[in-house]
Amino acid sequence: MQIRDEEFDDEGKKARRRAFLMQYLEQNRYISVEEIASRFSVTTQTARRDIVALELEGKVRRLHGGAVASTPIDPTIYRQRRIANASAKEAIGGAIARLVPDNASVFIDTGTTCEAVARALIDHKGLRVVTYSLRVAATLSECTDFTIAVPGGFVRQVDGGVFSQSSAEFIQAFKFDFVIISVSGIDEDGDIGDDDYAEVTAVRAAMLQAGQVILALDSSKFGRRGLVRLGSLSDVDLLVTETAPTGDLAAVAEKSGVTLHLARLPSA
Numbered sequence: 001m002q003i004r005d006e007e008f009d010d011e012g013k014k015a016r017r018r019a020f021l022m023q024y025l026e027q028n029r030y031i032s033v034e035e036i037a038s039r040f041s042v043t044t045q046t047a048r049r050d051i052v053a054l055e056l057e058g059k060v061r062r063l064h065g066g067a068v069a070s071t072p073i074d075p076t077i078y079r080q081r082r083i084a085n086a087s088a089k090e091a092i093g094g095a096i097a098r099l100v101p102d103n104a105s106v107f108i109d110t111g112t113t114c115e116a117v118a119r120a121l122i123d124h125k126g127l128r129v130v131t132y133s134l135r136v137a138a139t140l141s142e143c144t145d146f147t148i149a150v151p152g153g154f155v156r157q158v159d160g161g162v163f164s165q166s167s168a169e170f171i172q173a174f175k176f177d178f179v180i181i182s183v184s185g186i187d188e189d190g191d192i193g194d195d196d197y198a199e200v201t202a203v204r205a206a207m208l209q210a211g212q213v214i215l216a217l218d219s220s221k222f223g224r225r226g227l228v229r230l231g232s233l234s235d236v237d238l239l240v241t242e243t244a245p246t247g248d249l250a251a252v253a254e255k256s257g258v259t260l261h262l263a264r265l266p267s268a
Contacts, residue, residue: 017042018050022059025069028185030227032066068195068227087265088218088242089113093120095240095263096180096216102126104177107206108136110161110199113182113216115139130174132167132202134160149174151202163198168205179203179210182217185224186245190233190252193226200228212237215258219243233258 017040024031036047051067054060060067093116100106103126108114110133118139121127128147131137137150138160151171153164181203183192192215194200207213215236222245233239233256240261245253253260 014050014053018054021050021054021067022069025060025067028224030066030068030225035066085218085220085242088220088263089116090120091242091263091265092216092218092240093117095261096214097121097124099214099238099240099261100124100127100178104128105130105175107131107171107174107176107179107210108133109181109203109206109216110136110159111182112159113218114180117180117216130171130176130206132162132171134162136160161199163202167198167202171202171205172209175209175211176206177211178214179206179212180214180216181207181230183215183221183230184226185221186217186233186249187225188223188248188252190249190256191225191229192231192233192236193229195227197228200230203230207231207235214238214240216240219245222249232256 021031021036033044033047033051036042036050037044040047051060051062054067055062060069089112092113096117097120100121102124105128106121108118108129108131110131114133115135118136121140122143124143126145127140127143129137129140130149132151132153134150134155137148140146140148151162151164151167153162153167155162184194186192194203213236215233215238217239219241233253236256236258238259238261239253240263242263242265244250244260244262
């Protein structure tokens with residue numbers, strides 16, 4: 001029987017490879033068996049063994065064709081996201097605020113980009129807002145003539161999101177002029193996705209009640225895959241970002257029919 005050298009892969013290589021996999025999953029939440037094999041020039045069998053070993057340690061959860069980090073987003077990573085591309089997020093927030101008129105009915109997603117949108121909306125008048133983000137709600141509550149609705153449930157401490165089994169049903173009771181969402185990424189197929197099933201379910205409910213769906217997304221999310229598919233760019237009316245997508249993603253975006261709105265970054 002012929003045995004490949006990698007069957008005797010030394011412990012140092014295994015440890016370094018698996019440490020990289022965990023670092024990658026902290027940022028991207030999902031990795032496929034084929035991507036592991038390609039990145040490390042190992043067989044798919046070795047890639048699967050890595051996943052099994054990390055699952056036994058409680059660090060990942062196996063999915064069909066790959067793995068996802070089994071732990072929630074670390075607060076440190078969330079704080080890093082808040083800092084990363086901060087100027088782009090503020091520009092995106094300002095651009096969206098200029099698109100939303102006074103007295104509009106608005107759904108606002110959770111996350112650092114949508115928090116920037118909320119900060120940009122505080123000068124508006126008479127907005128009626130539904131959100132499952134306590135941070136968004138707290139920001140907008142400074143405006144005394146806003147009506148703000150938040151579903152009941154458990155609070156996700158890392159980002160202030162509120163979730164329960166009835167969140168989607170609560171959101172479906174409203175109609176929105178604008179639904180403002182953000183996601184973990186847009187992959188090369190034009191699919192938009194996030195990393196939490198409950199969050200995706202709530203956002204889908206809002207999108208079904210939308211006059212216009214606005215996707216607020218900085219360009220660092222281009223080419224990333226979210227764990228849970230929310231939909232595709234064709235489900236979005238307006239993509240607000242600071243840099244236009246390029247390459248295959250640009251072609252997919254054009255084919256989807258989404259309108260691209262570029263936010264102007266502050267001058268250096």
